[in-house]
Amino acid sequence: MALSRLDNLYRQVILDHSSHPHHHGVLDEASTQIEMNNPTCGDVIQLQLVLDEDDVIQDIRFSGSGCSISTASASMMTDVVIGQPISKALELSHQFSELVLGKDVEELDALGDAAMLGGVAKFPARIKCATLGWKALEKGLIEKQATTVEQASHCDSEKE
Numbered sequence: 339m340a341l342s343r344l345d346n347l348y349r350q351v352i353l354d355h356s357s358h359p360h361h362h363g364v365l366d367e368a369s370t371q372i373e374m375n376n377p378t379c380g381d382v383i384q385l386q387l388v389l390d391e392d393d394v395i396q397d398i399r400f401s402g403s404g405c406s407i408s409t410a411s412a413s414m415m416t417d418v419v420i421g422q423p424i425s426k427a428l429e430l431s432h433q434f435s436e437l438v439l440g441k442d443v444e445e446l447d448a449l450g451d452a453a454m455l456g457g458v459a460k461f462p463a464r465i466k467c468a469t470l471g472w473k474a475l476e477k478g479l480i481e482k483q484a485t486t487v488e489q490a491s492h493c494d495s496e497k498e
């Protein structure tokens with residue numbers, strides 16, 4: 339009984355995110371832009387990131403077309419990674435991947451509403467829907483990190 343009520347609550351939160359996704363839209367200027375798709379379901383996401391000079395995610399937006407799981411998951415992802423440095427965002431993304439694979443996650447609270455997507459583990463066909471936004475995030479951050487390292491080594495001689 340209690341369990342089904344909990345399931346209903348989760349379903350409601352997931353529905354809220356998919357029908358009114360957070361940070362949905364397109365920015366005029368972004369540091370990084372990534373497009374990714376999930377051919378098994380037909381989900382497409384365009385993700386934009388604005389990173390400041392300390393590599394903190396200042397702003398984030400996503401658009402595209404996806405099923406309710408992919409949209410809800412992307413919306414939940416934007417909520418938890420905004421304001422986070424690249425390293426922390428990558429760690430959260432890793433934790434989320436573990437969660438939807440049915441593994442134990444130590445800091446479940448850090449995933450915010452995305453923690454409610456743990457049940458996706460029971461539906462293997464939907465796992466790629468749930469991880470799409472996060473994979474796009476990872477790709478964007480890893481690309482940004484690579485260019486930052488390049489710039490840093492380039493500027494080494496200018497440091498005091």
Ligand code: ZN
Nearest residue numbers: 379381405467
């Ligand atoms: Zn999907």
